[in-house]
Each structure stands twice: as structure tokens, then as C-alpha cells.
Amino acid sequence: MTVYKKKLIVVSNRLPFVIQKDDLGNVIRKHSAGGLVTAVAPVVVENDGKWVGWPGPDYDFGEPLPESSVDDTSPTAGLKSSNVIPVALEPHLYQSYYNGCCNETFWPLFHSMPDKAVFSADYWKAYVEANELFARNTIKALENACDPDDPPLVWIHDYHLMLAAHAIRQYAANRQYKIKLGFFLHIPFPAWDLIRLFPWADEILQGMLACDLVGMHLQDYCINFIDCCSRGLGTRVDAKDMIVEHGGRYVRIAPLPIGIPYDRFRTLAVSAKRTIPEEKKVVLGVDRLDYTKGLPQRLKAFELLLAKHPEYIEKLEMLQIAVPSRTDVKEYQDLKEQMDQLVGCINGRFSTPTWSPIRYIYGTVSQQELAAFYRDAAVCFVTPLRDGMNLVAKEFVACQINDPPGVLIVSPFAGAGQNMLEALLCNPYELNETMETLHRALTMPEDERTLRMNYLRKREQSQDVDFWMKSFLRAIGRLDGEEAPVVQAFGLRPLSLDDFDDYFAKCKSLFNQKLALLLDYDGTLAPLASHPDLATIPSQTKELLQRLSNIPDVYVAIVSGRAVSNVKEMVGVENITYAGSHGLQILHPDGTQFHYPMPPEFEEKASEVLKELQDQVCKDGAWVESKGVYLTFHYRNVPADAQAELVAKAKEIIEKHGFLASHAHAAIEAKPPINWNKGRASIYILRTAFGLDWSERVSIIYAGDDTTDEDAFQALKGMAFTFRITQNDMSIKTAADRRLTSTNCVFTLLQWVERYYSSRPISKPA
Structure with a gap:
């Protein structure tokens, strides 16, 4: 018997038993066969753990779950019904989630048979909804199990629940629950050229990366997963030690082949x-x-x-x-x-x-x-x-x-x-x-x-299913009598200049010309703060930007959502371009300015939106930042359990007036429906600075951290090296080439630019 020293909550598509009715109409439990139940159920029973799953179509929700029969000798015999959390999936949802997305899409795709896979938006919507239901029920199981000094392990199983970990982690964070999250995939994980066929592959990868440990049967499957994270998400990985850096966290990927009893x-x-x-x-x-x-x-x-x-x-x-x-x-x-x-x-x-x-x-x-x-x-x-x-x-x-x-x-x-x-x-x-x-x-x-x-x-006797169970618990640091992996040894070394050498190695010929360095401010150059006035640029970053601005072949522009006067004041570097209000206002180094011709009616509507937001949703710490026709509703300081209602109401107000609402960091951006954004502004800046043929003479690096920067990533796709800063956000879908996890990483990137352009000959004028 595996000895386990923490609370264990297992989450699987099905419970370890099926609820059925016997010939007399009595509701009974029928034990489910399989290695997972055989290995894990006794540990759940021994440690008074819980199991979350679907009980089968015959269970009438609202009725009490039956207990095991007196003569039951199965591994689930001691699993009390009070420790079972049944997940209610109505038949139509189950059909689209399980028979649809799981079995018609993931099963053939993950088994390298894409010609048999059905890609359906309705199936995907059902899969997302079902995973959300599993996550909510897991939080129920956590309500009386969380101890800040003794966090429980939530162990999620298989391809049916690849999104659940992300939702569980979010719910747990909102309730200030400390947990460990583990995931095990019982089928192959495909190579990048297959997983990329799935339109929502990013969400799948990020859902799994919400865990602390992802286990798979074979090293080949782990390598495929790590490669997909690197190529699909642009995350930093260590293929040798099988670690993926994501959202400011390190995720261990481990080959753990399952055995049998x-x-x-x-x-x-x-x-x-x-x-x-x-x-x-x-x-x-x-x-x-x-x-x-x-x-x-x-x-x-x-x-x-x-x-x-x-x-x-x-x-x-x-x-x-x-x-x-x-x-x-x-x-x-x-x-x-x-x-x-x-x-x-x-x-x-x-x-x-x-x-x-x-x-x-x-x-x-x-x-x-x-x-x-x-x-x-x-x-x-x-x-x-x-x-x-x-x-x-x-x-x-x-x-x-x-x-x-x-x-x-x-x-x-x-x-x-x-x-x-x-x-x-x-x-x-x-x-x-x-x-x-x-x-x-x-x-x-x-x-x-x-x-x-x-x-x-x-081999099979020594590496049986109990060995597999112990191996997983050992890898996640939850095996009794053994210390958890040494924290200092787990993770990637800090991002260095050598990493950017490796990244740009194949493209260094592009840097034989001038460089346009386009940078967002909040969350890119300056760490995010509870209030925009507190988001100050570190002195060493400011000094580095000033040095870069003095290098003849480096052109620097700050492209921010702030008002142009404010962003210039916050950065305080001379001889660079400033673009404010997502590019509506542009101030060039020579003092000339550009103002996007805004229809007057949008200014009137912006005033109406501002007033309604202030009157109806500015409470519990929420407030509105006005940037002319752009508005930002901030809810960072709102209690977690009150955020959803305020955010929904704010979006309703914004969209009612014909403005576009988009999510930012603990904020909702209200934008007028005009065909101008950071992408269009970036191209305008490049054309103004370098002429109509700028694309033939200039290399570009763009770094930003929120959804407004995605417009620039899309506009410059294939023409620029783009970086998305994704600290503490695990659900970002991005068009950027790579992800960076902090403003410190951006500083290292700027150091690389300084080193490279300070040591090369100055380009001749075109």
C-alpha cells in the first residue's frame, strides 16, 4: 500500500464506480475496473480523500449516493459517499463534451489519426463548459480540505479534463486556497504538426500547464509536449530537465509509465x-x-x-x-x-x-x-x-x-x-x-x-501500478518518508544574454541593419502596480533606454495606453518617440505631433460611458481611468467574490454605447470602434521614421504585455520579433513569437540589444 501524507482529491471523467439500478430498482454502486481505480482508490480511502467525477446516466441528482454493499471487496469499498463529489452533466452537454470533443476529436488526433478527427466549435464549447463544471465541483471538495501549512494534492486524470486545472487554480486563488495540482495523461501526446491542427491548441497546452506536475507514459510524449509549448506558446523550456516556464511558474513534465496490479x-x-x-x-x-x-x-x-x-x-x-x-x-x-x-x-x-x-x-x-x-x-x-x-x-x-x-x-x-x-x-x-x-x-x-x-x-512485477502511484507522488513531492524535490534545483536559470543569443542566432543577418525597438510601458518596462501612478520605471531600465537612444542604429518608441504626456513624463528619456492612447497621439523626437482625427461623437459617447461607469460600478475599490476617448475600468482592488458581477456590468455599459470592451490586467479597456490601434500606430511610426520602404531597411522588436499589444503582434507578424510578457497569467492566447515572464526579462532583452548594436559597425545611410 502506498503511504501518502497529504489530503488527496482525485478528479476523473468517471467516478471509480458507476451508479446503476438493480432488478428491483434499487440504486447500487458497481465497481469500475482498471489500473487507475486499483492504484488510487485505496490511497483515497486510507487518507479520507475525495473523488470528483461523473456518476453515470442512471444517477438521479438530488438523491443520496448509495454506500458500498457489505460484501464489496473492491478497492472502492471503503470510499464513503460523503467523500464522493458527483458532477452533474446534462445529457446534451455530455454528448457534445464526451462523445463529441473527447472521442471524435481528441481521441483520433492524439492517436495520430487526424483524418478521423472532427473539429467542431460546438464540441469545444461543450468541452470548456464541462471542464468548468468539474473545476467548480473540485472547489467544493477543497472547501474543508485546505490548510495553508498542509496544501492538498488535486490529481486530475486524462484527456477529458485538460482545461480543468486552470479553472481550479483560478478558483483556488480567489478563495486563497493553497493547493498542489497534478495531471496525468493516459493516451499519447502528439507532435507539434498534429496538435497545431486543433484550433484551440493554445488553450489545451495552457490548461495542462496550470499544474505543478504533468505526467505521461513515455519520454517521447513528454518531449512532444515540451516542443509544443515552445513552438506553440513561445514559452521557455528546458528539454533536458523537462521543465516548462509558464506564467511565472515552473512546471515539471515527467515520464511515468503506468503498471498493472x-x-x-x-x-x-x-x-x-x-x-x-x-x-x-x-x-x-x-x-x-x-x-x-x-x-x-x-x-x-x-x-x-x-x-x-x-x-x-x-x-x-x-x-x-x-x-x-x-x-x-x-x-x-x-x-x-x-x-x-x-x-x-x-x-x-x-x-x-x-x-x-x-x-x-x-x-x-x-x-x-x-x-x-x-x-x-x-x-x-x-x-x-x-x-x-x-x-x-x-x-x-x-x-x-x-x-x-x-x-x-x-x-x-x-x-x-x-x-x-x-x-x-x-x-x-x-x-x-x-x-x-x-x-x-x-x-x-x-x-x-x-x-x-x-x-x-x-520488470512488470517491480514496476506495477503501486510503483507508478509512488513515482507520481514522489515526483510531485508528496510521498511519505521522502523529502520533496529541492526547490532551488527545480526551475530554469534566470534568462540571460546567452538565451537571446540562441534565440536570434538564426536571424542575426537581419540585425545588420537598423533596429526599431517598440515597447509598451505598463507591465513591460515598468512592473504593474495597484494604481497607474505607482507603476514607475526602474532607474536601471531608464538609464539603459537612454543609452539605447544614443546608439545611431537603434530607434526607440514607447507605445502605451496612457496619455502621451503622461507616458513621456513616466519614462523621461529624451530623443525617443512616444505614442499615447494606444497610438491616437504620437510625439516625435523633433517635437512634431500626430493626432488621429477622432469623430466628435465618440468624445461625447466616451463622456457618457465614463459617467455611467462611475455611477454604477465604481465601488468596492473599482475605479475608471479616463484617457480621452479611451477608458479603463480597474477592478484589481475589488474582492475576488465581487469581481465577476462588476466586470459583467461594466462590459454591458461599455458595449451598450457601441464601444469595444477588452480584458487587460485586472481591467476592462473601453475603446471606440475605430480602425486604429497599436498595430496601425506602429506601422505609422515606422513609415514616418524610416520612409515608405522601411520594411526593407529595418529590423523590428516589439514587446508588450496585454491584449492591446496583440494588434501590434498581428500587424507586424513575420516582419518583427515579438514578445508577450505574461507574468502570473496562464490563460493568454498570443500572436507573439515568444513569451517573457517579467519586466526583468525585458531588461535582459534590452541589454542584449545594447551589447549587439554597440559592438557592430554603424550602418551606412540608405
């Missing part, structure tokens, strides 16, 4: 009655009927074996167990029809009056009977086209108690194929190779079979 399967194998006669040689396949499992290819390889090696006729049988799955989905119905036809064709081709080559079971088989099949089969044929791990291979090994043992064949595209190297590997896409591998397994000498199986058994 080895001893339980071995015990079943010892007691199971024989179902395969001793004289019969059987090739066994056990799978859900799913297109990822490679079942048609497996049958065709077996057909090829019989055709090329007729000596197996009447001597060999294939037993394929296909557990029904998603029977209401057409693609699965088509697969069943294909399997039925293949089995019929092969049996029709090779059967004799006393023998048929394939025995096909379409249905469920008890674990006792399955253990007997595992024990007595000559070969276990595990050849999925793609699989996160595949526990059938491990269960077969655990049940191999006969002497001599059987042989395991595994696809290299299953997670098990990368760990169980003593098995025979074959590519299921290549039928001749698969057939030859099967022939080799059937003719393998007894001493080789024994040697291979001994190694496999030893």
Missing part, C-alpha cells in the same frame, strides 16, 4: 480454470473494438501466415476478443462490419470440417476467464496502430505462470513497445513483417521464450 493478475492465473485445451496452440488478441488497435491488419497478417505456412492449418487458432465500444458511432459500426466480413472470409477460405482458424468473441469477458486465456495462449498479439501504453501486454506477462511460457508480440507504436523490449516488436502497417514476426514467435525455442519472459515478468 501484477499480483492480482498472477493470483487470478493460478486459480483460473483452463479454457484452452493443452494440445491446442492459440494466438490471442484482446482489445476494445477501436480503429487505433489495428485489428483488420492483425487478421490480414494471420491470413497471410496461413497462406504462406500451410503447416499451421488445423494446428493453430487465433482467438480475438473485441470488447464493444461506442456502438452508436458510425465509424465503429463500420469497423465491426469490416471485422465480421474479414473473419468470415478467412474462416471460409481456410476452415476444414473439424477446424476454423479464427474464433471471434465480440463482447466482454470476465477477468477470471481472461486470466486463463492469458495463461494458456502460445502468443499474445498486441499490435495497435497507436496506443498510449496498452495494459493487455502487461496483463499477459503477469499471467504467464506455465513452463515454458508464451511469447509476447508488441507494436512499437504502443507505449508498451518502448519499455517491454524483450517482447518481439513488429510494425503492424507492414503485413509481411507482422506475419514473419508471428511465425518467429510460434517457432521460438523454449529456452529463448523462458529467458525473454523472465525479464518481462521481473
Whole structure:
């Protein structure tokens, strides 16, 4: 038994049991099988933890959950109903979230079959809503479990809940709960060229990065995830130590291959009655009927074996167990029809009056009977086209108690194929190779079979499901008797000039020309403060900007939402351009000015919006900052539980008057509906400073920290190096090339610019 020293809250799509009605109409609990329940449920029970999940369609919300029966010996027997938090998902939502987004989109996409994936905005909306519901129910579980000195662990499972951690962390922060968040993905994580096909990939990555630890079966999956974070989100990563920097936090990514309850399967194998006669040689396949499992290819390889090696006729049988799955989905119905036809064709081709080559079971088989099949089969044929791990291979090994043992064949595209190297590997896409591998397994000498199986058994026994559980708890610093990972050693070294050397290495030829340095103020040059007047630029940053302004090939512009006079006063550097009110006002170094021609009616409307905001939502610490036709509603000092209502009302007022409302840092920006923003202003500044052909003669760096800077990132896409500062914000979707986590990182970037442009020859005038 794993000993755990903290409160544990497990969040999974389904509860560890299903609520059903028996023949008399009584509501009962039916234990769910699987390694997750077997490993985790006893730890939840032992530590009085809680489990959050969907109870199944038969549960009537409002009725009390049933307790376990007296004779229940399952791992969930001691899980009190008071420690279970059922999540209410109405049928239509469940259909779009689970059958839609999870199974029609994520399942094929994450299994490298994008042609089968359905990309639907309605599915995604349902997925977001369902994850929000799981998060709210998790907060219920946390209400009496949070201790500032002893934070509980919230452990979220699988692809159904990849957004939940972000919402849980936000809710917990609003309630000042301290928690640890862990996530484990039980399916593969795809490469960047696949995940980028999903329109909302950024949200998925950031949802997972809200955790402190993200666990996956294989190092390859971890590498894929880290690469996606770097390329898709622009985050800083350490691929060697598997760390991702995000929102001012460090997230550990860990390969933690799951095991099985080895001893339980071995015990079943010892007691199971024989179902395969001793004289019969059987090739066994056990799978859900799913297109990822490679079942048609497996049958065709077996057909090829019989055709090329007729000596197996009447001597060999294939037993394929296909557990029904998603029977209401057409693609699965088509697969069943294909399997039925293949089995019929092969049996029709090779059967004799006393023998048929394939025995096909379409249905469920008890674990006792399955253990007997595992024990007595000559070969276990595990050849999925793609699989996160595949526990059938491990269960077969655990049940191999006969002497001599059987042989395991595994696809290299299953997670098990990368760990169980003593098995025979074959590519299921290549039928001749698969057939030859099967022939080799059937003719393998007894001493080789024994040697291979001994190694496999030893590993699976030592790395069982309890080992997996301990490994996860150890990685997140929650295993009793062991210290948490040393904090100082966990994270990335501070961003340095060398990091920017690496980043710009492939593009240094672009810096052989002049550089335009366009910078936001609040949150970019100056740390954010509770009031704009308190957001002052550090003296060392100011001095560095002054030095940059004196370098002939560096042009500096500050592009801010503040009034132009205010931003010039706050920065206080001569010989640079200042743009205020998101570019409506521009002050050039020579004193000339630009004012965007604003229609008078917008100034009148801005006054109306200002008055209504002041009258209706300026309370509990909220206030409005007026910047002419731009307004900012600040709610940073409003108590967390009152923010949502005030924000909603402020947006309603702003939009009622035809202004655009956009989120900033604890603020709502009210903008007039004009075709002018930081992007248009940036291009105007560049054209004014360098002429109409500026794009051929100037390199550009733009750095900003909020949604108004996204207009500039979009406008300069492909023409500039863009950086988004994302400190303490884990839900940002950005068009910027890279993310920086603080104003200190911006200072390092400016230092790099100074070093580079101070050491190169001055460009000749065009």
C-alpha cells in the first residue's frame, strides 16, 4: 500500500464506480475496473480523500449516493459517499463534451489519426463548459480540505479534463486556497504538426500547464509536449530537465509509465480454470473494438501466415476478443462490419470440417476467464496502430505462470513497445513483417521464450501500478518518508544574454541593419502596480533606454495606453518617440505631433460611458481611468467574490454605447470602434521614421504585455520579433513569437540589444 501524507482529491471523467439500478430498482454502486481505480482508490480511502467525477446516466441528482454493499471487496469499498463529489452533466452537454470533443476529436488526433478527427466549435464549447463544471465541483471538495501549512494534492486524470486545472487554480486563488495540482495523461501526446491542427491548441497546452506536475507514459510524449509549448506558446523550456516556464511558474513534465496490479493478475492465473485445451496452440488478441488497435491488419497478417505456412492449418487458432465500444458511432459500426466480413472470409477460405482458424468473441469477458486465456495462449498479439501504453501486454506477462511460457508480440507504436523490449516488436502497417514476426514467435525455442519472459515478468512485477502511484507522488513531492524535490534545483536559470543569443542566432543577418525597438510601458518596462501612478520605471531600465537612444542604429518608441504626456513624463528619456492612447497621439523626437482625427461623437459617447461607469460600478475599490476617448475600468482592488458581477456590468455599459470592451490586467479597456490601434500606430511610426520602404531597411522588436499589444503582434507578424510578457497569467492566447515572464526579462532583452548594436559597425545611410 502506498503511504501518502497529504489530503488527496482525485478528479476523473468517471467516478471509480458507476451508479446503476438493480432488478428491483434499487440504486447500487458497481465497481469500475482498471489500473487507475486499483492504484488510487485505496490511497483515497486510507487518507479520507475525495473523488470528483461523473456518476453515470442512471444517477438521479438530488438523491443520496448509495454506500458500498457489505460484501464489496473492491478497492472502492471503503470510499464513503460523503467523500464522493458527483458532477452533474446534462445529457446534451455530455454528448457534445464526451462523445463529441473527447472521442471524435481528441481521441483520433492524439492517436495520430487526424483524418478521423472532427473539429467542431460546438464540441469545444461543450468541452470548456464541462471542464468548468468539474473545476467548480473540485472547489467544493477543497472547501474543508485546505490548510495553508498542509496544501492538498488535486490529481486530475486524462484527456477529458485538460482545461480543468486552470479553472481550479483560478478558483483556488480567489478563495486563497493553497493547493498542489497534478495531471496525468493516459493516451499519447502528439507532435507539434498534429496538435497545431486543433484550433484551440493554445488553450489545451495552457490548461495542462496550470499544474505543478504533468505526467505521461513515455519520454517521447513528454518531449512532444515540451516542443509544443515552445513552438506553440513561445514559452521557455528546458528539454533536458523537462521543465516548462509558464506564467511565472515552473512546471515539471515527467515520464511515468503506468503498471498493472501484477499480483492480482498472477493470483487470478493460478486459480483460473483452463479454457484452452493443452494440445491446442492459440494466438490471442484482446482489445476494445477501436480503429487505433489495428485489428483488420492483425487478421490480414494471420491470413497471410496461413497462406504462406500451410503447416499451421488445423494446428493453430487465433482467438480475438473485441470488447464493444461506442456502438452508436458510425465509424465503429463500420469497423465491426469490416471485422465480421474479414473473419468470415478467412474462416471460409481456410476452415476444414473439424477446424476454423479464427474464433471471434465480440463482447466482454470476465477477468477470471481472461486470466486463463492469458495463461494458456502460445502468443499474445498486441499490435495497435497507436496506443498510449496498452495494459493487455502487461496483463499477459503477469499471467504467464506455465513452463515454458508464451511469447509476447508488441507494436512499437504502443507505449508498451518502448519499455517491454524483450517482447518481439513488429510494425503492424507492414503485413509481411507482422506475419514473419508471428511465425518467429510460434517457432521460438523454449529456452529463448523462458529467458525473454523472465525479464518481462521481473520488470512488470517491480514496476506495477503501486510503483507508478509512488513515482507520481514522489515526483510531485508528496510521498511519505521522502523529502520533496529541492526547490532551488527545480526551475530554469534566470534568462540571460546567452538565451537571446540562441534565440536570434538564426536571424542575426537581419540585425545588420537598423533596429526599431517598440515597447509598451505598463507591465513591460515598468512592473504593474495597484494604481497607474505607482507603476514607475526602474532607474536601471531608464538609464539603459537612454543609452539605447544614443546608439545611431537603434530607434526607440514607447507605445502605451496612457496619455502621451503622461507616458513621456513616466519614462523621461529624451530623443525617443512616444505614442499615447494606444497610438491616437504620437510625439516625435523633433517635437512634431500626430493626432488621429477622432469623430466628435465618440468624445461625447466616451463622456457618457465614463459617467455611467462611475455611477454604477465604481465601488468596492473599482475605479475608471479616463484617457480621452479611451477608458479603463480597474477592478484589481475589488474582492475576488465581487469581481465577476462588476466586470459583467461594466462590459454591458461599455458595449451598450457601441464601444469595444477588452480584458487587460485586472481591467476592462473601453475603446471606440475605430480602425486604429497599436498595430496601425506602429506601422505609422515606422513609415514616418524610416520612409515608405522601411520594411526593407529595418529590423523590428516589439514587446508588450496585454491584449492591446496583440494588434501590434498581428500587424507586424513575420516582419518583427515579438514578445508577450505574461507574468502570473496562464490563460493568454498570443500572436507573439515568444513569451517573457517579467519586466526583468525585458531588461535582459534590452541589454542584449545594447551589447549587439554597440559592438557592430554603424550602418551606412540608405
